[in-house]
Amino acid sequence: MTGEKLRTILATDCGSTTTKAILIELTDEGYRLKTRGEAPTTVEAPFEDVTKGVLNAIMEVEELSGLKILDGDQIIHPMKDDKTGVDVYVSTSSAGGGLQMMVAGVVKAMTGESAERAALGAGSIVMDVLASNDGRLPHQKIERIRQLRPDMILLSGGIDGGTVSHVVELAEILAAANPKPRLGQNYKLPVIYAGNIKAQDSIAKTLGEITDLDMIENIRPVLEYENLGPARDKIHDLFMEHVMAQAPGYKKLMTWTDAPIMPTPGAVGSLIEMVAKKENISVVGVDIGGATTDIFSVFQGQFNRTVSANLGMSYSVCNVLAEATLENVLRWVPIDIDEGTLTNRIGNKMIRPTTVPQSLEELIIEQAIAREALRLSFIQHKSFAVSLKGVQQERTISDAFDQSGSGETLVDMMDLDLLVGSGGVLSHAPRREQAMRMLIDAFVPEGITQLAVDSIFMMPQLGVMANIENEDMAESAREAAVEVFEKDCLIRLGTCIAPVGKPKPGSVILTAEFEIPGEAKKVVELRTGEIIVIPAPYQAIRAKLTPAKSMAIGKDKGESHETDIYGGTVGLIFDGRGRPFELSTEKSKRIENLNKWSKSTNEYPDAARGGA
Amino acid sequence: MAHSYTPGLKVLHESKVRKERILPLKGEVIVKADARVTPDDIVARTHLPGSVQMLNVGNLLNIDPTDVEAVMQKPIGSPFSKGELIAETKGIFGLFKSSVMSPVDCTLESISSITGQVVLRAAPIPVEIDAYINGAVAEIYPEEGVAIETEAAYIQGIFGIGGESRGELVVVTETREDELTADLIKPEHAGKVLVGGSFISLAAYKKALSLKVAGVVVGGFNYYDLEDILGYTLGVAITGSEDLITSLVLTEGFGEIRMGSRTFDLLKQHHGKFTSINGATQIRAGVIRPEIVIPLKPEDIKGDIHAIQINEGIQPGSLVRVIRAPYFGRIGTVVSLPSELQKMESETMVRVAEINIDDEVMVIPRANLEMVETD
Numbered sequence: 004m005t006g007e008k009l010r011t012i013l014a015t016d017c018g019s020t021t022t023k024a025i026l027i028e029l030t031d032e033g034y035r036l037k038t039r040g041e042a043p044t045t046v047e048a049p050f051e052d053v054t055k056g057v058l059n060a061i062m063e064v065e066e067l068s069g070l071k072i073l074d075g076d077q078i079i080h081p082m083k084d085d086k087t088g089v090d091v092y093v094s095t096s097s098a099g100g101g102l103q104m105m106v107a108g109v110v111k112a113m114t115g116e117s118a119e120r121a122a123l124g125a126g127s128i129v130m131d132v133l134a135s136n137d138g139r140l141p142h143q144k145i146e147r148i149r150q151l152r153p154d155m156i157l158l159s160g161g162i163d164g165g166t167v168s169h170v171v172e173l174a175e176i177l178a179a180a181n182p183k184p185r186l187g188q189n190y191k192l193p194v195i196y197a198g199n200i201k202a203q204d205s206i207a208k209t210l211g212e213i214t215d216l217d218m219i220e221n222i223r224p225v226l227e228y229e230n231l232g233p234a235r236d237k238i239h240d241l242f243m244e245h246v247m248a249q250a251p252g253y254k255k256l257m258t259w260t261d262a263p264i265m266p267t268p269g270a271v272g273s274l275i276e277m278v279a280k281k282e283n284i285s286v287v288g289v290d291i292g293g294a295t296t297d298i299f300s301v302f303q304g305q306f307n308r309t310v311s312a313n314l315g316m317s318y319s320v321c322n323v324l325a326e327a328t329l330e331n332v333l334r335w336v337p338i339d340i341d342e343g344t345l346t347n348r349i350g351n352k353m354i355r356p357t358t359v360p361q362s363l364e365e366l367i368i369e370q371a372i373a374r375e376a377l378r379l380s381f382i383q384h385k386s387f388a389v390s391l392k393g394v395q396q397e398r399t400i401s402d403a404f405d406q407s408g409s410g411e412t413l414v415d416m417m418d419l420d421l422l423v424g425s426g427g428v429l430s431h432a433p434r435r436e437q438a439m440r441m442l443i444d445a446f447v448p449e450g451i452t453q454l455a456v457d458s459i460f461m462m463p464q465l466g467v468m469a470n471i472e473n474e475d476m477a478e479s480a481r482e483a484a485v486e487v488f489e490k491d492c493l494i495r496l497g498t499c500i501a502p503v504g505k506p507k508p509g510s511v512i513l514t515a516e517f518e519i520p521g522e523a524k525k526v527v528e529l530r531t532g533e534i535i536v537i538p539a540p541y542q543a544i545r546a547k548l549t550p551a552k553s554m555a556i557g558k559d560k561g562e563s564h565e566t567d568i569y570g571g572t573v574g575l576i577f578d579g580r581g582r583p584f585e586l587s588t589e590k591s592k593r594i595e596n597l598n599k600w601s602k603s604t605n606e607y608p609d610a611a612r613g614g615a
Numbered sequence: 616m617a618h619s620y621t622p623g624l625k626v627l628h629e630s631k632v633r634k635e636r637i638l639p640l641k642g643e644v645i646v647k648a649d650a651r652v653t654p655d656d657i658v659a660r661t662h663l664p665g666s667v668q669m670l671n672v673g674n675l676l677n678i679d680p681t682d683v684e685a686v687m688q689k690p691i692g693s694p695f696s697k698g699e700l701i702a703e704t705k706g707i708f709g710l711f712k713s714s715v716m717s718p719v720d721c722t723l724e725s726i727s728s729i730t731g732q733v734v735l736r737a738a739p740i741p742v743e744i745d746a747y748i749n750g751a752v753a754e755i756y757p758e759e760g761v762a763i764e765t766e767a768a769y770i771q772g773i774f775g776i777g778g779e780s781r782g783e784l785v786v787v788t789e790t791r792e793d794e795l796t797a798d799l800i801k802p803e804h805a806g807k808v809l810v811g812g813s814f815i816s817l818a819a820y821k822k823a824l825s826l827k828v829a830g831v832v833v834g835g836f837n838y839y840d841l842e843d844i845l846g847y848t849l850g851v852a853i854t855g856s857e858d859l860i861t862s863l864v865l866t867e868g869f870g871e872i873r874m875g876s877r878t879f880d881l882l883k884q885h886h887g888k889f890t891s892i893n894g895a896t897q898i899r900a901g902v903i904r905p906e907i908v909i910p911l912k913p914e915d916i917k918g919d920i921h922a923i924q925i926n927e928g929i930q931p932g933s934l935v936r937v938i939r940a941p942y943f944g945r946i947g948t949v950v951s952l953p954s955e956l957q958k959m960e961s962e963t964m965v966r967v968a969e970i971n972i973d974d975e976v977m978v979i980p981r982a983n984l985e986m987v988e989t990d
Contacts, residue, residue, distance in 0.1 A: 141669035141732075168680070172730045179667045179724070179734045205729050249692065292898065294851075313850055318899055321838070331883025343839065350838030350869035350938055353852050354774045354898055358939040358983045359965055365940055366961035433962035 009479040010082055011037075011063070011252035013072060013089040014464035015057050016267055017044055017096040017256075021051075024060035025464050026089070027483055034483035036491035037549055039459060040064040042441050046098040046254070049385065052252035053098060054259075079218065094260050095463040097267035098250065101125060102242050104187060105153040107133040107177070109169040112410070113393040117223045119386075121197070121231040123308045125156075125238035126269025128295075131178070135160075135169045141176055148180035153428040154246045156182070156214075158206070158379050159222045162197030163615060170198045174209040181213055184245070186202050191215040193241045197222040197234045216242070235269075241378055242266055262471040268297050268308065270466030275299045275423070276306045277425060277469050277481070284420035287446065289377060290460070291426035293317035293356055296380040300388055302413040307388035311380040317356030325377035332588050335371035335444070337597040338364060363607065365432070370441055371429040378446035385414045416449040416582075417503065417557070423493065425457035430613055434535075435572045436606050439496045443576070447584050449503045450556045451548075453569055454496040454576075461492050495541040495571035497569060501578040502554035506531040512554045512579055517546035517568070527577060534600045535577040539570025576604070624771040624866075624904065626877045626987060629748035629917060632767045633753065636744045637760035639663065648755050652746035652763060654781045659760045662739035668718055672702045673731020676713045679732035687733070693723050694757055695735070701797055702733075730888065748891045749910040766916050767974055768885055768909040770878055772832070775905030776844065776854045776895030776934040780808070782829035784882065784890040784909065788812040791879035794871070795833050797822045804828050808890050808907075810882045812872040815863075817843055823861045830892045832882065832907060834874040836850030836973070852864040855895025855903075862894035864905045875936065875987060885909045929986055934971060939983040 012027040012034075022044045028037040045056035058076055065072050065222040071087045079088030108114030111134035118564045122129050133144055156177065160170030175195065184192045194214040196206050203218050210216050228558040243263050247253040257264060265273075271290065274436045279286040279301035288299040294315040299308045313322040322331060329342060345368065352358060352369075361367040380399060392410040424430070424442050432438045438456050448454075469484040471477050474495075506512045513529040513589025519539050529535055550556050557564050568575060587593040601607050641660020646652060672687075673680040686702045695701060695717040704710035721735040750765030750786045786812045787799045795811025797819040807821065808830040813842040816842040823831055841849050845857060866878050890909045897903040929935060933949045956964040957978065965980040 142667055145667045147667075168730045174670065175725075175727050175730060175732050175734070179669060179736075181664075185837070209727075319851045321848070321852075325848035325850050343837065344841045344870070347835075347868075347870035348838060348943075351939070352944065354868060354896075355938045355985070359959075359963055359980050361959045361960045361963070361980055361983060362941050363938060363961050366963065429964075433964070518634060582962060 005418065007386045007479075009476060009483065010341070011089040011091075012468060012483055013061065013080075013092045014059060014468055015092075015094045016243075016297070016461075016463040017046070017057065017094060017098045018055055018267065019046075019098050019101075020044055021462070022056040022060045023460070024057070024064045025461050026064050026070070027468075027487055029483075033490075034486040036461070037459070038064055038067040041065060044098050046250060051252065052255075053096070054255050054488060057094070057256060071195055072097065080261070086232055091261045091390040091468075091471070091480060092259060093262045093464070093467045093471065094208065094256060095265045095267045095467045096247065096250075096253070096271045098219075101128055101268070102238075102246055102266045103128050103130055103151075103154045104238070105130050105133065105148065105151060106157045107159065109135045109173070109198075110393070111137050113226070113391075114159045114223050116159065116387075116392065117229050117231070118157050120229070120307065121222055121234035121240065122157050123310065124231060124269070124272060124306060125235040125242075126266030126272065126308075127238065128310055128312060133173065133209060135173065141179075141476050145180040145275050148177065148182050152183060153194075153572050154185055156194045156268065157238070158194060158196050159198040160223075161202060163200050163221050163224045165199050165201075167199060167202040167205060167448060170202050171205045171209060171502070178209050178213060184249075190245065190249070191322045193217070193245050195219060195234065195237050195241070197237075200276070210357065215245070227391065229391055235492050238532075239263060239265060239269065252326055261473065261476065265467045265470060267463045268310070269472065270464075271297070271462045272299050272306065272308045272466070274462050274466035274484065274488065276301055278485065279306075279345040281485060282420075285415070286421045286423065287402065287414075287419055288423040288462070289380070289425070289429075289446075290462075291316060291373060291376060291380075291424070291428055293427075296376055296426075298380055298384040300384065300414060302388070302415060302418060305342050305388075305413055307413065309380070309383070309384040309387045309477060311376075311383050314376045314380050316369070316373060316376065316426070317352060319353075320349055321353045323372050323376045323379070326379055332368075332371050332375050332438045335374050336367055337594045340364075340368075353580045354535050360431050365609065369428065370432070370437055374443050375443045377441065380408075381446055385412045388413045416447065416452075419448055419452050419557075421455065422446055422448060423457060425460050425462065429456050432459060435494070435496055437572045440574065440600075440606050441499070442496075442603055443499055443578060444500075445499075447467040447582065448499050449501055451497045451564075451566065451568060451584050452501075453571075454465070454499055454573075455493040455571070456496060457492055458494045459492075461487070465492060495569065497539065497541075497571035497576055498568045499576045499578055500548065500568070501557065501580075501582060502529070502550045502556050503582040504560065506551070506554060506579065506581045508532070510551060512551045512581075513556065513577065514549045515577065517544050517575075519544055519570070528578040531579055531581065532596065533577070533579040535579070536574050536604050537570075538574040538579070541569055541571045543567040543569060544575070556611055604611045624773060624985065624987065625769055625770075626875065626881060627769045628881060629911065630767060630769045631764060632748070632750075632763045632769050633762055634747055634750075634908075635760065635762050636747065637756065638743060638744055639760040642742070642761070644755055645744075645753075646752050646761060648752055650751075650752045652752060652965075653749055654745060654747055655883040656746045657743045658746050658752070658763070660741065660743045662741055665721070665737035665739050666722065667724075668735045668737070669732050670701070670715060670735065671714055671731050672726075672733050675715050676702060676704050676805070678704060678731075683731050684728060684926075686755045687723070687726060689723060691723055691725060694724060695721055701735075705768065726908065747781075747893075748887065748908050761878070765910045767911055769908040770881065772864040772866045772894075772905035772907070772989065773868050774852060774854075775862060775896050776841070776857050777830070777859035777894040778855050778857070779891065779893045779895075780830045780862040781889070781891045782807045784808050784810065784885055784888050786810040786883050786886045791834070791874040791876055795819055795831065797945065800826060800828065802826055808832065808892055810879075811874075813873040820861070820863065820920055822845070824859070828861045830864065830894075832836055832864045832866065832892065834865065835870050835872040836863065836865055838869040850900040852896055855893070855897070857894075859894075862892055864892055864894055864907060867944060868938070875942050877987065882907070887973040902922055929968065929981065929984060934987045935968070935984040937970070937972075937979055937983060938985045942972065942977065942979060945972045947977070950976055952981070
């Protein structure tokens with residue numbers, strides 16, 4: 004069998020600042036990450052050729068692996084012998100600002116939202132959502148389209164067979180704006196029409212000449228059903244044909260790869276979707292960067308992605324401060340700091356984005372900001388990841404008292420099985436305990452939730468591997484992506500066990516009985532307001548978890564659970580702070596609690612707690 | 616022009632500065648190659664397409680969209696004046712007519728028989744580009760713009776607000792440590808570029824605005840005071856389009872930070888000279904920093920001109936500035952660059968540099984250093 008499998012896979016991710024290459028090999032233990040290399044991205048002057056950065060990153064992989072991959076500036080593939088070439092080469096890209104789209108729908112909360120979901124899922128940044136009912140006058144919409152200059156537009160609207168005039172009106176607005184693409188003056192702007200099929204002829208008449216128009220299936224053929232697949236695929240095709248083809252050096256790069264180049268977040272999303280499906284679990288993944296924070300989730304089998312465009316740790320750090328407020332950032336800081344000095348310091352991080360925290364105080368502040376950036380991004384995600392709006396539901400009298408309906412968030416923290424964090428502030432936190440604390444404090448998981456961080460952010464490369472369509476390679480590449488994700492990409496931090504409810508002070512809210520293999524049986528009594536960490540490796544640990552009568556770790560209060568829980572580099576984390584979790588508004592109590600939790604989780608060196 | 620992000624700000628005594636002046640759309644270049652230009656000279660001009668108005672004539676006249684074309688008074692492509700009749704129904708026996716007037720001076724661009732919308736386009740908007748600096752036209756990009764070159768002293772700031780501005784350079788503080796206080800700003804400074812030392816307060820900057828000072832160059836300003844000037848909290852450092860009479864260029868950062876001695880000395884040396892400044896800042900991939908360009912007269916040029924280029928990175932002996940707490944703003948010389956990663960107080964493992972600051976050697980992450988590029 005091995006002979007038919009791919010032996011080596013080379014994958015790169017061309018980010019806006021760094022190009023990262025990974026080499027995956029088939030070993031006796033299955034597919035494993037062999038080595039990685041990185042080099043500055045070379046899309047901008049003076050190089051203006053992305054392939055130079057790719058070659059530099061691959062050269063580093065060559066040096067570290069001893070494999071000869073390059074022949075001049077050509078990648079040798081497939082493999083010639085054990086020491087020469089790779090079987091497959093694939094790449095993702097977010098260089099040059101990624102894929103920037105504008106979407107339009109007739110009703111903002113219905114087709115507008117479906118179009119936004121399709122564009123985000125394909126990995127793009129949605130610059131604006133135009134809708135017939137968005138409250139703007141036609142000339143204001145036209146001004147907006149002209150200002151934004153998107154890479155492409157997704158136009159939807161109307162269910163199949165519904166009214167035509169609203170969606171045609173949107174097309175007329177687009178035509179009047181006559182937008183020019185962001186990159187390159189010499190081609191027409193790609194527009195995808197995914198609305199009412201009855202309007203296709205009128206749309207072609209309105210936009211056919213001035214844009215590069217593609218017609219695909221309706222994104223919302225009926226109110227009850229969203230059909231995002233064809234729109235996502237078309238966005239990927241156009242990304243390759245138009246946007247990438249305009250970026251310096253990409254035409255050459257496209258001839259090197261064995262599968263189409265994917266937008267980076269599109270690849271990450273598809274990997275997370277695949278893992279959730281394979282394991283039949285609910286997953287939330289987050290990537291917190293310098294400028295933006297991406298959140299991906301799969302609940303009830305439905306995938307959603309959001310980009311919080313101006314919540315990040317360096318370029319947009321001041322925006323986190325503006326949106327979260329200084330007070331909310333400072334509530335995570337157990338030290339007294341002059342507020343004026345602090346805002347100037349954060350301002351200086353924005354204008355010098357590549358600096359790193361040298362002092363412990365700087366690190367604590369940075370991680371406080373990260374908690375708020377993650378919290379705000381997740382709020383945005385929860386309000387977007389919802390069931391379809393506008394769906395008529397049959398209701399009985401008893402349903403009338405139940406407030407649930409269409410447009411409810413799909414995000415159910417009690418149902419969440421795995422929370423994966425990535426991005427510098429999480430992946431490179433000096434102590435893994437810090438990453439764990441940031442994830443718990445920001446996302447506030449409920450019940451039993453596994454936590455992990457992406458060690459070196461290789462989810463994009465694994466995502467594009469999982470999407471290879473060539474039949475000879477697809478199965479083996481997908482297998483490699485999943486295996487490497489499990490074994491090398493994720494660093495398992497452990498499991499957070501957090502009872503839900505408002506606990507009474509001082510009371511025992513959970514009793515956990517478990518046996519870590521090779522150790523004596525343990526009984527942990529978790530009291531209100533405590534965090535207890537029990538070191539445990541990443542392996543199945545049979546546990547009996549019994550919450551107090553007023554608390555729940557599953558669906559029902561007081562219900563005991565026997566289940567497998569997993570440790571990790573941090574271990575088993577019992578969070579007794581209650582849900583919903585709120586910090587004390589009393590300053591001395593808040594600082595006392597922060598110091599207590601920091602100590603019990605080994606979050607910071609003792610110096611941070613005044614030697615306590 | 617944007618370039619790839621390399622930490623390090625330029626403080627150059629003599630340099631060939633090249634500024635591209637490009638139109639937003641194709642148009643007409645109106646200067647000749649090698650012509651001498653002054654900052655206010657127009658070098659290129661074009662017309663942006665006029666703004667668009669959409670009127671749903673079908674709805675306004677309560678008629679079917681397919682009937683709209685028939686009631687229009689003139690064909691597509693025709694001009695209309697503001698208030699002129701655009702469309703009118705026939706009414707009943709010539710009575711009870713409904714009509715639509717043009718809301719602006721415009722041209723009729725299209726009529727939709729599906730929605731009943733008509734598109735009206737207003738007159739094109741003229742756009743002119745000036746030369747910004749004193750210099751010579753070094754290159755013509757036909758229909759697009761020009762490149763202007765000059766020999767100049769060139770200083771980059773770290774952050775600024777307000778776009779291009781110009782005026783006589785006036786150094787108003789005694790030393791680089793002094794704050795540029797309100798009492799130092801006088802009515803005769805209108806239209807001039809003022810240089811202070813470490814800081815300008817909000818009140819002092821507001822006084823500069825009220826006296827129509829062309830620009831202010833100082834070490835620092837409070838981040839939280841920006842909101843008062845801009846009217847919003849600055850979340851990302853992308854500036855330059857603010858409509859401010861007084862452009863502000865910070866050479867060091869936010870807070871009170873004394874201006875780098877080389878920067879201050881160079882500005883002082885050019886006290887009284889005509890200067891162009893630009894507060895525009897963009898801190899994203901493709902960094903743009905604010906700048907101060909002081910064109911040199913032939914008699915000031917010593918001949919050792921350096922073309923502006925990307926620096927080569929930090930080496931032992933390099934002059935560097937620390938750009939993050941706890942030593943923020945201190946300037947020192949690189950003693951060595953150990954190759955091993957070292958653990959900081961924060962426990963972060965980083966590449967470091969040993970820096971001599973005031974005869975004391977300190978270990979600082981390389982990422983927290985900025986090269987002070989001088990000539």
